[in-house]
Amino acid sequence: MNSQEAYSINLAGDIYSYGNRIFYTVKTIENKKYASYIMELLDDEPKKLTFGNSERLPSFIDETLYYIKYDDKSETLIKIEKNSEPQTIAVFKKIKKYIIAGDLIFIIAVEDADPKEPFVAEKIKYRFNGTGLFRKRYSLYKVDKNLSKVYSGNFDVEDIAYNGKRLLIQTTENHDDYGLSDIYEIDFNGNKIKRITEKSLVIHGFNISESGRIALSGHYDLDPWKINYIIFPEEKKEIRVENDSYDSILTDMFFTPPYKLKFYRDRLYFIGQNKSTSNLYSLFNYSIKKETEIDGKIMDFDISEDGIPVFVYTDNEHPSIIKYKNEFDLNENIKGYKAQRMLLDSGEIFFMFRDENAPTIVFIHGGPQTAYGNIYYIEFQYLYSNGYNILFTNPPGSTGYGKDYETECVGDWGGKDFEYIKKAMETVKEKYKLKNDFAVTGGSYGGFMTNWIVSHSDIFKCAISERSISNMLSMIGTSDIGFWFNTLQLKIDDPYSPDGMKKLMEYSPITYVKNVKTPVLLITGEEDYRCPIEQAEQFFVGLKLNNIDSELIRYPGDNHEHARSGIPSNMIDRLEKKLQWFNKYMKK
Template identity: 50%
Template sequence: MDPSEAYRIRFATDISIGGGWAYFTEKYIKDDEYHSVIKKVDRSGKVVQVTFGGNERYPKAYGEALFFVKYSKDKESLMRMDGISEPREIASFAKISEYAYIGEEVYVIAQDTADNTQPFEATDIKYRFNGRGLLRSFNSLYRIHEKPEKIYSGHFDVIAIRSNARRIIISTTENSNDYGLIDLFEIDADGKKLKRITKEPAEVNDFSVSESGRIAFSGYYGLDVGRVSNIIFPEEGIEIPLGNDAANSVIGDSFGGSHYRLVFDGDALYAIGQERSSSYVYRIGDKAERITPENRNIVDFDFKDSLAYVYSDMENLSVVNFGTDYDLNPGVMGVKADSFELDGGECFAMVSSKENPSILFIHGGPHTAYGNTYFIEFQYFYRNGYNILFCNPPGSSGYGQEYEKACIGDWGGRDMHYLLKFVQECRSRYGLTGKIGVTGGSYGGYMTNWIVTQTNEFACAISERSISNLFSMIGTSDIGFWFNALELDLKDPYSKEGMQKLMNFSPISYVKKSKTPIMLITGEEDYRCPIEQAEQFHVAMKMNGVESVLVRYPGDNHEHARTGVPKNMVDRIRRKTEWFERHLKK
C-alpha cells in the first residue's frame, strides 16, 4: 500500500437534523489541500449533495433555512440558504467556531482578524495555544443585525451558546482563562449577564438547555487530570454517571475530527459516554440507557424526534446512520483486531504473520484509549506486512476512575511495565518471531523516549510530538505549567523538590543508557509538546553515538499526524515506512 493511498478517504462530521434530513459535513483531501462539502441523507438512505464549492462546513437547519460556514484562507462566512435560493452571506470573520439562530436573531462566536506583524506582549501564563499561535485575539459573541455587533467579549474565550428560545446560556473561560476552565452564564438577548450557572469553573465537554429550561453539562468541577466526567445539572445539584465516563476519549487518527455532544430533545437528554474501548449514545432518564450498538466509536450525533449519528469502527472508516447506514468509503474495509484482557485493561493485536516484524503503538493522553475505531496508520502498516500491537495501559480512559488515575505520579512506572508485559504476552500468544519496533505520540512519545532509556527490548523507535524534559516543558508548553504538575502530583514545579521530581521522570535524564535507533518527528508549530523537546533528545542521542534522525514539519502543530498539512502527513508515513523497513525487515 502506497502512503498516498492511506489518505484517499472521506470523513463525516457536524451532523444536524432538520426537515426530515440529517445534514453533515463530508471532508476529504484534494490537490494536497483539505476540502469539504455539505450533504444530507433521509431515513431511506437517499443522499443529496447540498453544496459544491469544496469549502463549506458546519450545517444547521432552522425551519426552512439552512445555515453553514463557507471558508477560505482569509476569512470564514456564515451563509444562509432558504429553499432552493442561492446562499447569501450573513457575516464574515477571521474564524467562526459556533453559531445559533435564536428567535429571529443570529448569534455567532468568532475571532477578529489579528495583525501578526506587530510586537506581542505577554501578560498571562497562557499567552499562546496549540493550533492558534500567539493569543492576539479571543473568541467573542456577536449578534447579527445588518452587521455584526459584539455583545460579549473580553480577555478570554466565549466557547459555546445554547438556547431554548427563552433562556440563552453561554460558556466562557473568563474566570479561569489560563487553565481553560469554563463557567456557564445566562445572558439576555443583548448580551447582558443575568446569572452564573456553574458554582465554580469546570471542565465542560458540552452543555444543553431543555424546552422547560433545565440545564445540563458533561464534565466535572475544578482542575484535574484523569478525572471521570459525569452528567451534571448545576442548578439542581444533581450528578449522574454515564457508562464509565460521560465523555469520549477513544482516539483515532482521522482528519475528519470528532465532537462531544449533549442534546435535549424536549426534556429527554441524550449524550455520549464511554465504556472501555467503545463509546455510545445514551438516553438519560431515571437511568442511562445505551441506544447505539456495541463495538463502535461515536464521532458525532444529533437527536430531534429520532437519532442521527456518525460512527467509526475497526472495519468501517466513517459511516452516517439515520435509520440506515451511509458508508462514505464503500471500497475501504479495515481488518478487525483480536482483543484480550490483561490486568484490568484491554489489549489488541492485528497479526499478519507470526514471522513478520511487529510495531507497538502507544497512545497519547495519557487519559485516552485505543479502541473500536478505524485507525489509518494501523491499517496501513498491517497491509505493508507488519503485526500491529496496541493496548490501554493504566492511565487509559474508559475503565473507571481508579484505572484512569493509576499513572498519576508514576509516569514510566506501572504503565511501562504493562506495555512490556503486553509485548511478552503477544510473543507467547501469537508465536511472534520477528523484530519489534515502538512508536507513539505526545504522552506516547514520552513513553517511547522513556522506554528506550530503560530497556533494549525494541529494535528501533519512532517518537512523535514527544516529551523528553518535563521540567523545560513547564515553561514552554501551552498547558505544561499545570498539566505536568498535576500528572506528577506536584504542588510547586519550581520548588527544589518539584524540579528534582520533574527531572527524575524525564527521559533526558537517562539518555546515556539508550542504545535504540530513534526517529523523532514533530511539527514546528507544536505548542503542546514544543519542538525543543525533540531537539534535546536528538542532540543527546547523537552526542552519545546512537542513531537519531529529527524530522521537522513546517506549518504543523501538535495535531500533525491527524490534521497536519496533507503533503506532510503523506511524507510522514513514507518516512516511518522507510525507517521500519530498514530496522525491522532488513
C-alpha cells in the same frame, strides 16, 4: 496500500436533523488538500448541496440553509433562502459555532490580527496549541441588522445554547489560565442575568432543553484523571454513565466533530465510554438508557424530529458510517483489518496479526488519560498493509476503565504503564508464536513513553517518537499547559522549588539519554505548543552527541495535531517516513 491511499477516505460529521431531513458534512483529502461539502440524506438517498469543496457546519431553519464557507485566510457564515443565491452574513478569521435565535444570529468567532505587531504577554497562558499567540480571543457576536460584539474579554467564549427563552454561554473568564469554564445566562445584548455553575469546572459540552433544564458533561477540579459526569448544575445533580460520561477514545482521522449533548424534549442524549467503545445514551428523570449497541466509536449525532437518533460511527473495518433508520457507508470499497481484542489485567490490548514471521510495531497512545478503541485507525491499517503486526494497548492511566485505573500512572510515568506494555508484548508473542523483532512508537505522552523506554531498556529494534516530551522541567515554561499539567501528573506542588525541579528531571528522559542504544526517529510540528519542538530538539542533540542513529523531522505549519488534522501533504509524507524508518531496521 500507499500513503495517499491510506488517506483516501470520506468522513462524515456535523450531523444536523430538521424534520425528516438529515444534513451533514463530508470531509476528504483531494490532491493533498482538504475538501469538504454539505450533503443531505433524504429517504436514504444522499444528495450533494454545495460544490465549493470548502463548506462545513450546516443548519436548516424555515427553508433556509446556513453553513460556513472557508479558505486559508477567513471563514464566512452563508445562508441560502430556498433557491436564492448564497448570501454573506459575516466574515471572521475563524468561526467556532453559530445559532439562530428567532430573527437574530449569534456567532462565536475570532477576528483576524496582524502577526507582525509586537505582542505583550500578560497572563501565564498567552498562547495555545492550534491558536498561537492570543492576539484575539473567541468572542460572541450578534447579527441583527448589523454585526455587533456583545460578549468578549481576555478569555474565550467557548459555547452557546438557546431554547427559545433562555440564552446561555460558556466562557473561561474566571480561570482562563487553566481552561476551566463557567456557564452564564445572558440577555440578547450580552448582559449577564445569572451564573449557572457554582464553581468553574472542565466542560466538554452543554445544552438546554425546551423546558429550561441545563445539562453538561464534565468534572470539577483540573485533574485530567477525574471521571466525567452528566451534571445538571441548577438541580445540583451528578450522574455517572458507564465508566465515563464522555468519550476520549483517540482517532487519527482528520474529521472529529466536537463533543455534544442534545435534548429531545426533556430526554438528554450524549455519548458515553465503556472501556474501548463509546455509545449513545439517554437520560430521562435520571434514568439511564443505552440507545446504541456499536462495537466502535460514535463520532457525531443528532436526534430527528420523531425522536430517532441519527449518528456517525467508526469501527475497525469502517472509517465512517451514517446510521439513521438504515446504514449508509461512505467508504463501501474499504474494509479495514479487524484487531483481536484481549483483556489483560484491568485493561485491554489489541493485536492486528499479519504473520508470525512479521515484525511487530507497538503503539503507545497519548494522554495518558485517553484510550485506544475499536475504531478505524489510518496509521494502523497502513503499516499493517505494509507487512507489520500491530500491537496497541490501554495501559494503566487509560480512560474508560474507572477512576482507579486512570490514576495508576499518576506520579509514576514510565512505571506500571511500561510494565503493562512489556506484559502485553509477552502475551502476543506467546499466543501468536511471534519470531521477529519489536519496534515502538507513540505521540505526546506516547512520545514521552517512547523516549523513556529507549533510555531505560534496549528491548526494541528501533523507535519513532512523535510530538514528544524529553525534559519535564523545560516543558513547564514552554508548553501551553505544562505549568499545571506536569505538576499534577507528577504530584508536584511547586515546579521551581528544589524538590520540584529535582523530581521533574528524575522523570525526564533527557536525564538518561546517555543510556540510549536504540535508533530513534523524532517527528514534530514546528508550531506545536503542547509538546514544543524544543523537547524533540534536546533529545535529538543528546542522541547525536552519543553517536546514536537518529533523525529529526520538522513539519512547518503543523501543531500538536500534525498526525490527525495536520497539513495533508505533511501527513502523507509522515506515513512514508515512518515506514522507511521501520523498514530500515525491521525488514530483513
